Amino acid sequence: MAEKLLEVKNLKTEFRRDKTMVTAVKDVSFTIHKGEVLGLVGESGCGKSVTSLSIMRLLIDTPGKVTAGEVLLEGKDLLKCPENEMRKIRGSQMGMIFQEPMSALNPCMRIETQLIEAIRLHRSLSRSEARKHSLTMLKTVGIPDPETTLKSFPHQLSGGMSQRVVIAMAMCCDPKLLIADEPTTALDVTIQAQILELMLRIKNEKNTGILLITHDLGVVAEMCTRVIVMYAGRIVEEAAVSELFKAPKHPYTQGLIASVPKLGSGVTTLPSIPGNVPDLSMMPKGCKFAPRCKYVMDLCRNLEPELKTAGQDGMRKCRCHLLNTTNKEVSAL
Numbered sequence: 001m002a003e004k005l006l007e008v009k010n011l012k013t014e015f016r017r018d019k020t021m022v023t024a025v026k027d028v029s030f031t032i033h034k035g036e037v038l039g040l041v042g043e044s045g046c047g048k049s050v051t052s053l054s055i056m057r058l059l060i061d062t063p064g065k066v067t068a069g070e071v072l073l074e075g076k077d078l079l080k081c082p083e084n085e086m087r088k089i090r091g092s093q094m095g096m097i098f099q100e101p102m103s104a105l106n107p108c109m110r111i112e113t114q115l116i117e118a119i120r121l122h123r124s125l126s127r128s129e130a131r132k133h134s135l136t137m138l139k140t141v142g143i144p145d146p147e148t149t150l151k152s153f154p155h156q157l158s159g160g161m162s163q164r165v166v167i168a169m170a171m172c173c174d175p176k177l178l179i180a181d182e183p184t185t186a187l188d189v190t191i192q193a194q195i196l197e198l199m200l201r202i203k204n205e206k207n208t209g210i211l212l213i214t215h216d217l218g219v220v221a222e223m224c225t226r227v228i229v230m231y232a233g234r235i236v237e238e239a240a241v242s243e244l245f246k247a248p249k250h251p252y253t254q255g256l257i258a259s260v261p262k263l264g265s266g267v268t269t270l271p272s273i274p275g276n277v278p279d280l281s282m283m284p285k286g287c288k289f290a291p292r293c294k295y296v297m298d299l300c301r302n303l304e305p306e307l308k309t310a311g312q313d314g315m316r317k318c319r320c321h322l323l324n325t326t327n328k329e330v331s332a333l
Contacts, residue, residue, distance in 0.1 A: 095170030
């Protein structure tokens with residue numbers, strides 16, 4: 001087993017709404033090893049992005065706050081670091097690819113200025129040396145004319161080019177951990193494939209650990225070794241990718257996989273999960289998925305299940321009361 005890079009333990013993040021606090025992420029724990037790609041999947045509003053922002057300590061000046069847990073980067077608890085130390089860690093040891101590249105880049109500054117600033121913030125390089133390194137990074141991410149790109153403003157670049165610039169900025173100081181939040185959103189399939197191939201190449205060359213946040217199960221199947229499924233701020237299932245797709249255990253995971261179109265299946269209408277992710281201020285009493293689950297029992301409505309080991313190797317986990325039932329209707333679980 002590769003060396004542990006990131007350990008998240010019992011993470012809890014709350015947001016202030018009016019005069020009360022609502023829980024967006026609760027009891028989230030996982031590990032990322034060096035050179036591993038861990039997928040984090042789920043519907044919009046399930047807590048994926050909040051988890052990543054909590055890890056990076058980027059909830060400052062928002063109503064959100066991490067109220068419990070630990071985030072250990074090579075054994076160092078980031079939640080206990082003062083903000084000036086976190087500024088040094090972000091970029092140098094941890095990089096983040098944001099969902100919207102045009103929002104991540106300053107529209108009033110040339111790409112050159114933004115890249116050089118990011119590099120000089122963490123490395124003792126002169127401006128000319130930082131510019132040279134910027135050109136190298138743009139070439140690394142596959143930009144054909146890096147000199148012209150450096151002189152451009154963000155609005156002069158396509159979505160794919162902007163995303164490559166964001167990746168170059170995230171990787172310019174060789175971080176040990178890369179968090180990619182929906183890195184292929186709004187990109188056409190050709191550019192998506194190029195971006196994913198680029199991330200895999202960076203991982204293989206630098207032994208970088210990657211947390212890949214996405215709702216696209218096709219991307220998960222191609223990129224990840226392990227996957228975590230989140231729902232309503234909780235982890236509901238964790239497994240190796242091959243195991244998850246072969247035999248999903250949680251009804252929510254089953255619904256997600258069933259909704260993926262299959263080439264040549266002849267199916268004209270894809271199944272869907274009824275209902276919506278619950279509002280943070282109106283969470284169900286028991287299992288958070290109970291109102292949408294076709295296997296719901298009385299126990300589910302009154303008692304929230306624990307995340308339990310569901311495999312002999314101890315690596316697979318599931319949060320569902322059905323693991324303890326012998327009901328023939330759910331024998332496939």
